[in-house]
Amino acid sequence: MSEQKPPLPQRVYRSAIREPFTGDRRSRLRIVMNNLILHLHPAQVPVRTLRFTYTWGLGGLSALLVVILAVTGAMLEFTYTPTPDGAYNSILAMSTTVFFGELVRNIHHWSANLMIVVAALHLLRVFFTGAFRAPREFNWIIGLVMLLLTVLANFTGYLLPWDQLAYWGITVGSSIISYIPVIGDGLSRLLLGGPEIGAATLLNFYGLHISVIPMALAMLMSFHFWRVRKDGGLSIPRKVNEGALGKEETATTYIDLVRPEFTFAIIMLAAIVIFAMLIPAPLEPLANPDVSPNPAKAPWYFLGIQELLLHYHPLVGTIVIPLLVLIALFALPYADADMESVGIYFRSLRGRWSSLFSAATGVLLTIGYVLLDEYWLDLPGLLPSLPTIISNGLVPLALLLLGLVGYYEFNRRAFKATKCEAVLSVFMLILFGFITLTAIGIWFRGSGMALMWPWEVTIH
Numbered sequence: 001m002s003e004q005k006p007p008l009p010q011r012v013y014r015s016a017i018r019e020p021f022t023g024d025r026r027s028r029l030r031i032v033m034n035n036l037i038l039h040l041h042p043a044q045v046p047v048r049t050l051r052f053t054y055t056w057g058l059g060g061l062s063a064l065l066v067v068i069l070a071v072t073g074a075m076l077e078f079t080y081t082p083t084p085d086g087a088y089n090s091i092l093a094m095s096t097t098v099f100f101g102e103l104v105r106n107i108h109h110w111s112a113n114l115m116i117v118v119a120a121l122h123l124l125r126v127f128f129t130g131a132f133r134a135p136r137e138f139n140w141i142i143g144l145v146m147l148l149l150t151v152l153a154n155f156t157g158y159l160l161p162w163d164q165l166a167y168w169g170i171t172v173g174s175s176i177i178s179y180i181p182v183i184g185d186g187l188s189r190l191l192l193g194g195p196e197i198g199a200a201t202l203l204n205f206y207g208l209h210i211s212v213i214p215m216a217l218a219m220l221m222s223f224h225f226w227r228v229r230k231d232g233g234l235s236i237p238r239k240v241n242e243g244a245l246g247k248e249e250t251a252t253t254y255i256d257l258v259r260p261e262f263t264f265a266i267i268m269l270a271a272i273v274i275f276a277m278l279i280p281a282p283l284e285p286l287a288n289p290d291v292s293p294n295p296a297k298a299p300w301y302f303l304g305i306q307e308l309l310l311h312y313h314p315l316v317g318t319i320v321i322p323l324l325v326l327i328a329l330f331a332l333p334y335a336d337a338d339m340e341s342v343g344i345y346f347r348s349l350r351g352r353w354s355s356l357f358s359a360a361t362g363v364l365l366t367i368g369y370v371l372l373d374e375y376w377l378d379l380p381g382l383l384p385s386l387p388t389i390i391s392n393g394l395v396p397l398a399l400l401l402l403g404l405v406g407y408y409e410f411n412r413r414a415f416k417a418t419k420c421e422a423v424l425s426v427f428m429l430i431l432f433g434f435i436t437l438t439a440i441g442i443w444f445r446g447s448g449m450a451l452m453w454p455w456e457v458t459i460h
């Protein structure tokens with residue numbers, strides 16, 4: 001008598017997993033899934049690192065956004081045509097004829113913008129808790145490269161709709177590259193595929209956006225996760241004056257970490273989808289290289305730098321200052337190695353107060369300087385015999401650097417801050433200065449890039 005065949009679903013299951021379906025805890029599918037999770041997390045994690053208000057789920061949310069962007073991006077590719085004639089129409093088609101096309105585009109658009117904010121907040125969380133110090137220095141470096149790639153992915157994607165916003169945003173944004181001495185023009189030509197934005201630029205940006213950058217990001221993400229494990233898991237949150245860490249109480253990853261992670265991911269996904277259903281991604285009229293909007297602004301994440309351009313010589317405002325900030329960020333884990341405060345938000349109680357003070361000072365000084373420079377200060381006029389690279393570039397840059405050194409010393413002496421607390425204060429000053437510049441660029445610059453109230457800002 002022939003053996004009775006199991007039902008079809010069980011046979012399919014068996015063909016894939018090479019074992020009969022039993023549903024018991026040791027079934028191979030469960031083992032495979034568990035192993036997958038255990039590649040990301042250890043079997044047990046210290047209870048204290050599970051506290052949501054330590055990480056705010058920001059690293060995990062960045063990873064979720066990468067997945068959402070990859071999935072929705074792949075869907076958009078079915079309709080998108082990377083040519084000046086086809087791009088705009090294919091975006092229009094997404095909103096009109098493609099099934100759920102508009103929703104997919106909206107999710108992709110908003111997730112991409114959120115990704116910059118969330119990855120930057122994750123960087124801040126790591127900085128504020130001192131988690132960039134040994135043994136995690138290199139993961140900080142990897143994280144920085146991932147953040148730069150995220151910005152580049154956004155920038156290259158910005159051009160793809162080929163509307164007025166895209167064309168002129170990228171025109172302004174990419175003009176920054178040509179200010180780099182010696183190689184600037186060549187680099188700009190290489191990226192744009194010619195002297196100005198055209199069909200070749202669209203194809204270059206498309207290639208970078210859909211393959212080069214995502215591949216690099218995927219590789220670095222795997223490395224980043226692997227390093228978190230190799231560095232002994234997350235840094236452990238500590239209270240002020242807690243002293244050295246002893247043996248930590250642990251919890252089971254599966255129940256206490258993976259389940260909340262999964263729930264958080266579902267809630268965030270739902271929130272993003274609902275937001276994308278309510279707020280459409282912008283789409284302006286078709287790109288017109290002959291008609292520049294007034295004001296012509298770079299994408300929002302570059303508006304802080306565009307604002308610097310209004311106050312400093314272009315080489316200093318758009319190249320030297322951003323480069324100095326980047327160098328400082330890359331050097332940070334090797335310069336600040338104070339292990340006492342790892343895991344403590346803002347280092348100490350004094351650190352908390354001086355951070356607050358520095359944030360407020362950063363906002364006020366920046367507003368003060370922007371108003372001063374806009375209405376009264378005229379450095380090239382005051383120093384007419386000097387070339388503007390000196391009078392409006394190196395002179396204010398030297399004053400700025402002196403001011404930062406002075407602020408560091410002021411913290412050390414007036415507040416008796418330790419070195420790492422003083423570094424934190426300077427960081428907060430620069431951070432809030434930059435946020436203020438970006439806010440001014442987004443909301444307070446109108447026609448001719450003149451300063452005005454947000455309700456007076458219009459774009460013609």
Ligand code: HEM
Nearest residue numbers: 055058059060062063119123131140143144146147234235
């Ligand atoms: C761009 C995408 C990024 C993704 C997907 C990502 C993902 C993650 C995840 C899932 C964790 C563990 C959980 C957590 O700390 O929230 C983590 C930890 C970490 N990340 Fe990121 N990250 C990204 C960007 C960055 C950036 C921009 C930096 C800093 C420059 C950074 C530096 C670190 C460090 C040092 C840790 C270990 C933190 C600790 O031990 O407390 N990451 N990252």
